[in-house]
Amino acid sequence: MKFSTQLILLVMVPIAVIMIVYPIAFSYIVTDKLIESSKQDAVALADFASEDLANFVYFLDIDVIDEHLKKWKETYPVDNIYVMSADGKILSDGTSKNPNYGEILDDPFIQNAIVSNEIVILHTDTHIRVSSPIVITEKIGIIQLDYSLSKVQPIIESSFLTMSIVLVIVTSISLIVAFLMSLSIRKPIKKLQHVTHEIAEDKLSSNIDITEPEELRQLSQDLEIMVSKLKKSRDNIIKSERLSSIGELAGRISHDLRNPLSVINNAIFIIQKHENENSSPTLKKYLPMIKNATEEMNYIIKDVLDFVRTRPPQITSTDLLELLKKSQENLKIPENIKIILPTKTLTIFCDPTQMLVVFQNLFSNAIDAMDVTQGSIIIDASEDNDNIVLQISDTGPGIPSESIDSIFDPLFTTKSSGTGLGLVSCKTIVEQHGGTIKAENLSSKGAKFTIILPKKITN
Known part of the structure; x- marks a missing residue:
């Protein structure tokens, strides 16, 4: 099957489905909205009428009640309207004859309204039936009206017809557009196909150069970005392999x-x-x-x-507070810097030797950052669902904004005497424990490292 035929079918099938489903759905939505609007109008009228007629019902001023009902029937699409006493006897129906005066109508809806102290609503095919109690300290009467839906149906039919016409026009335009598109995009699609074939053969050329149509131009740009990322990933793999070799050599030399x-x-x-x-x-x-x-x-x-000693962690149950205290033993902590430990301990599952390296690196970096200034290193530990959350923050100058995304990269360092391997080791160890580590600058001052470790880790 030719591409142009496929494209036309691709456009036509969804449109055919839409032409069947959408008018039905649209008609249903419009009907629902119009009925809901009519229902609100009917309730508002009944509520207003019950308040307006309260005094007249109380004094049984039937003539005035008749005038009000007649006026409302002329003003609003109301077919029937009754004012009844609290026990359901007809007081007025808005006509001069008022043939049902004093009777209780044998109507289930009215019977329900008699025993109810709330507004009662019933939606039928032709009307919105609403009753509302008339209250002065207590229920003294009922107003019941049949709000006609006769004006709603023409609007629904008109909306359905309009939507059908619009869909026919859209279908015709879509067919023309699909045909023109099939003529205009064959060449760039073939070019994209050629590029993807080259990528599959590891020929990562990022120069695709498609200008039209706009969608394919955007697709070509996205493909160029993907190729660029692939090249970067490939370079990173090569770099990692070289780094691994350098690491082995550095390990032996060290x-x-x-x-x-x-x-x-x-x-x-x-x-x-x-x-x-x-x-x-x-x-x-x-x-x-x-x-x-x-x-x-x-x-x-x-x-x-x-950095080079990467071995699987030997997981044991470890007292966090003791591990943090032990992390300070081999550090030179200046007198002007305080390390504030958590007030209560937690049990974590980790390789204590490896986590010792993490804490010592983070403490050492914080001390170096604060240098001779008065400062503090604050450690906070908490539980969050299935994780242990450790936050190590300092009151130093923070991490340079241009460096914060690179501090976990191998050989990256902001210190003149740094190796660029300390935080890499921290990240590797934490990830081997099934956790994560991230760095951020505090809004006030200093930096914060957040380590999230699972509560349960198995070897």
């Missing part, structure tokens, strides 16, 4: 560096132990610098090893 660093640290310890007032000023000047440099090297090595 491991080999630890031994000479340990020797240097031991030598510093021994020298400091024997240091006295007669020691060389040069020694006193440079020894702390050497010690700080080795500590920084150890920190970098730790980041690298945390």
